Amino acid sequence: MNAEIVAVGTELLLGQIANTNGAYLAQKLAEIGVNVYYQTVVGDNPDRLESVLKTAEKRSDLILTIGGLGPTEDDLTKQIVAHHLGEPLVIDNDAKAKIDQYGAKLSNNLKQALKIQNAISLTNHNGFAVGDLYLNQHGTSYVLLPGPPSECLMMIDRELMPQLKKLGNQNRVFKSRVLRFAGIGESQLVTDIADLIDHQDNPTIAPYAKLAEVTLRVTASAADEAAADALIQKTVDKILARDGRYFYGYGDDNSLAKVVVNQLIDRQLSVTAAESLTAGEFQSTIGSVPGVSAVFPGGFVTYANEAKQRLLEIPAEVIASHGVVSEATAIWMAKQAKLKMKTDIAVSFTGVAGPDELEDQPAGTVWIGIAYRDEDPQAYLYHFTNGRQQIRARSVLTGLDLIRQRLATN
Amino acid sequence: MNAEIVAVGTELLLGQIANTNGAYLAQKLAEIGVNVYYQTVVGDNPDRLESVLKTAEKRSDLILTIGGLGPTEDDLTKQIVAHHLGEPLVIDNDAKAKIDQYGAKLSNNLKQALKIQNAISLTNHNGFAVGDLYLNQHGTSYVLLPGPPSECLMMIDRELMPQLKKLGNQNRVFKSRVLRFAGIGESQLVTDIADLIDHQDNPTIAPYAKLAEVTLRVTASAADEAAADALIQKTVDKILARDGRYFYGYGDDNSLAKVVVNQLIDRQLSVTAAESLTAGEFQSTIGSVPGVSAVFPGGFVTYANEAKQRLLEIPAEVIASHGVVSEATAIWMAKQAKLKMKTDIAVSFTGVAGPDELEDQPAGTVWIGIAYRDEDPQAYLYHFTNGRQQIRARSVLTGLDLIRQRLATN
Known part of the structure; x- marks a missing residue:
């Protein structure tokens, strides 16, 4: 199935907001094996929207629109798609009941309860505008989603994806698992598993780098869930055999902070911090x-x-003789914070956030200290780059990773 | 001039990254009065890219591509546009000299020094791939920009915009000013100035809401800069006459934190904080x-x-009798933080970040205290919504706004 995403909204077109809904939808479609070959952004203009739909129909089996389902005069997506399909708009009774209950006083709201006749309604769990799934066996099918991200993302997850999975290749399941790594760069990780990526077919492996983190998405298709899981597991085992020491957890909706905090909760280890350049960002x-x-x-x-x-x-x-950006100061900060807060662990951060130098040391010079129970506190030196906010953010992630590594050793 | 942005890259199409380059370019074009009616994303596929260009040529005078100028086999934008225009690719000597100097060892790099014959080269200040501005008086003109944001944004600012301004309507200048507001919602602000927005023509007024902040972009075109400034100022005066008390500063690259910190620096007033639910986010x-x-x-x-x-x-x-989420605790926190750090101002945050209730108070219940010099400390009650991270972030912005308001009164 070839799909195409059409995002509607002048604020998108003018660049006032980025098309993050479209990116999210494309990801979700890729996970179930639906190919997206085009994405288009068009303003709240009936003629131009209709011309975009005509172009899209020539090349795609499924057109997914985002935006233009709201109550104002500018919101015209449903009207234009319905007209284009030759279907009338009818009232969705559930959506109308919700509007009657909560939104009666707002003018124009009833418009949001309209759906295209013969479409499957997609419930809006975070708003009033109902979505549509219009199936067309002999032509192009349509999905209409609302623009506000809280409404759109929830509708994709809870309404659209279950419907599309049912419709999709009934004999095929798609599953994917996200592996998260810290303390290793994308280029190193990709080099370490280059042969797996070069020969990928099923499962596929998609790397993605964020600030001081890399994720790999492993996606398999198979006849059933168990078979897909087995395929994924085989590839995951190969990856972890090479770079398992940098692996910290699974899942899209996960983070190093979550993993570390939950490990601390499980093991009943308390934590504190003394922060200089990070100014509270770790905490x-x-x-x-x-x-x-x-x-x-x-x-x-x-x-x-x-x-x-x-x-x-x-x-x-201590500060006078060693400097504030020093191993000694980092160790003292961690040691004293742990003592004063009576915790099991303390982390400390002292360094140069920039833009200016400090004590003749360039921006990005950072000492991170860690005090763990009765062990001698340690401090480690880093040289981060890319400006004040990145230097601070990478310091925080590195502090979290130091705790993770320490917990992994016993 | 009608322009269209075409972003090229499979990672964009699959939603692994959002099209932030496109949003930035659209903003910059809007500022100089170039209308962008369509944006398209297409993968690294020659046939589909060419078909997108053909569709775009029918409706736009200027096509701006982003991505696909790099050294790998997938990078084909320049080759396809050149072929489509019937122009050969030729070596840009400056770009080649830079590659020879720094990048000689990397294979394929010379490809990045190619430009379309008869195009104006756009220098890449953050990379090797040269950009193109191909002017076509009797048809569609083309701009080719690189994909990595650090390269793309710099090329837009330093190379493309000056060229387009020269080319644009020579007798017209476009200027815009961004006004920033805190402590007022978008809907209230838009209601307050509804008549100005409804009758906008020159200048135009574009509202945009972010977390606990609203901005208005006022854009005017005129025969010269002074005339454009005068038009803008007239509209700004009208807006500030109505909602000036919520206005905190000008500029895209500005924030409430910047404005408040710089006011504190100017007035030599020191600040500290005692944070509970915000856990260091204010600091x-x-x-x-x-x-x-x-x-x-x-x-x-x-x-x-x-x-x-x-x-x-x-x-x-104090905590036992009033509760930790209370006016009394917020006041004590601010008072004691100020005393202990010997600052002029202290802000305190105590509340329920959620998801669970605390002391029978729902998530979002927040007391913010402020102690200012010798005045009696005050605390204010808020009810924020939309989950843990939003509750904390809105608390921080509200704390900053309390300082701003206090500084405004003397």
Whole structure:
């Protein structure tokens, strides 16, 4: 099945927002083996939208539109597709009941309960505008999705994908698993498994690099789930045999912070931090994980030297003789933070976020300390690049990875 | 001039990355009055790329491609456009000299020095692949840009836009100014200036909402810069007469954190924070602004009640009798943080990030305290929504806005 995504909205066309809905939908379609060969963005203009649909019909079996289902005059996607298909719009009673219940006072809202006759309704769990799946056995099928990301993504996951999986090749299942790595660059990982990637067929392997993280998506198709799982597992085993020490977890909706915090919760190990250049970003990052309060009592942001002395009681002469960006200061920060918060683990960050140098050391010079229970605290030196925000973010991820590595050794 | 953006790359098509280059280019073109009516994404496939170009030529005067200029076999954009135009590819000597100097050892690199005959070369300041501007007075003109964002954005800013401005309507300049607001929602702001938006012509007004922030872009065209500025100023005056108290600054590359930190630096007022639910995110946010060390010595992350007592010496009975999510606790946190760090200002955050309730209060219940010099500290109650990360992020922005408002009153 050849699919094409058409995103509708002047704010997309003018570049005020990026087409992240389209990227998400394309990913989900790829996972079930639906090929997307084209994506188009067009404004809220009836003639141009219709001309885009005509071009798309010549080359695609399935057209998925995003946007233009709302209550305003600009929202015309459903009207144009219905007209193009020669089908009337009819009221979807469930959507109307929801609008009557919550949205009666808003003008024009009833428009959002309209669906194309003969289409399957796609429920909107985060809004009023109902979506459509219009199947056309002898021509192009249509899917209509709402534009707001919270509505669109939920409708894709909970309504559209289950329908498409049912429709798809009934004798074939597609499954995929995402492997997440930290502490290794994309180019190194791809080099390590180059032969697997070069000869990929089923499963396929798709690498993707983010800030200080790399993921691999392994996708297999087979006659049933168990067979697909077995294919995936065989490839995963080969990958982990080579780079398993950098692997930290599975899943799209996962992160190094989640994995580390959940390991700490499982093992009942508490954590704190003393942050200089990162200014609270490490603590804020672990704070993003629900349940972290069980292992994280709080910690210190010690930006100025005086704060390091006052809050952590680091002797002034340590900083004076070794410098604030130094192994000794990083070790003292971790040691004192752990002592003061009475935790099992403390991490410390001291370095040069930039743009200016500090103590003659260039931006990106970072010492990260770790104190673990009764062991001697250690500190490690890094040289990060690419500006202030990247230097801080990579420091935080590296601090998380140091904890992960330490937990892996016992 | 009608323009169309064609982004080339299988990783875009599969949704592995979003088309942020396209969004940026569309914004820049809008600023100089070039209309973009279509954007298309197509994979690294010669036939499909050529068919997209044919469709685009029928409806656009200028086609701008992004991607496919690199050294690998997949990179074919230049070859296909050249073939389509009936022009040969020739060596760009400057680009070749750069490759000879730095990249001689890499195979295939010379391919990146090719340009379309009769095109104006666009220098690549962050890479090897040269860009093209091919002007066609009697047909469609072409621009070819590289895919990596660091190369693409720099080439747009430093090479393409100056060329297009020269070419554009020589008697017309386009200017735009972005106004930034906090503490007011998009719908309220748009309602307040509905008559200005409805009757917009020159200047135009484009609203855009982000998390707890709204921006308005005011764009004017005129015979010269001074005339465009005067038109913009007249509209800006009208907008600020209505909602000036929510206005905090100008510019695309600006933020509430930048404005507040720079005000603090200008007025030599120091700041600290005591953070519970935000877990360091406020401090990390001000830490992102270069130069903040002049006014920010550090602060506290007091996630657990015990940390509030130990680090801030808040009496246990305050929390026991009022609750941790309370006006009294927020006030004590701000007061004690200010005292301990000896700053002019302290902000405190205590609330329910969720997903679970706390002290029978729902997720989103947040008290933000502010202590300013010798004044009595105050705390304010908010009810935020949309999940843990949004609740924390809106808390941080609201804390910044409380400081901004306090500074505005004297």
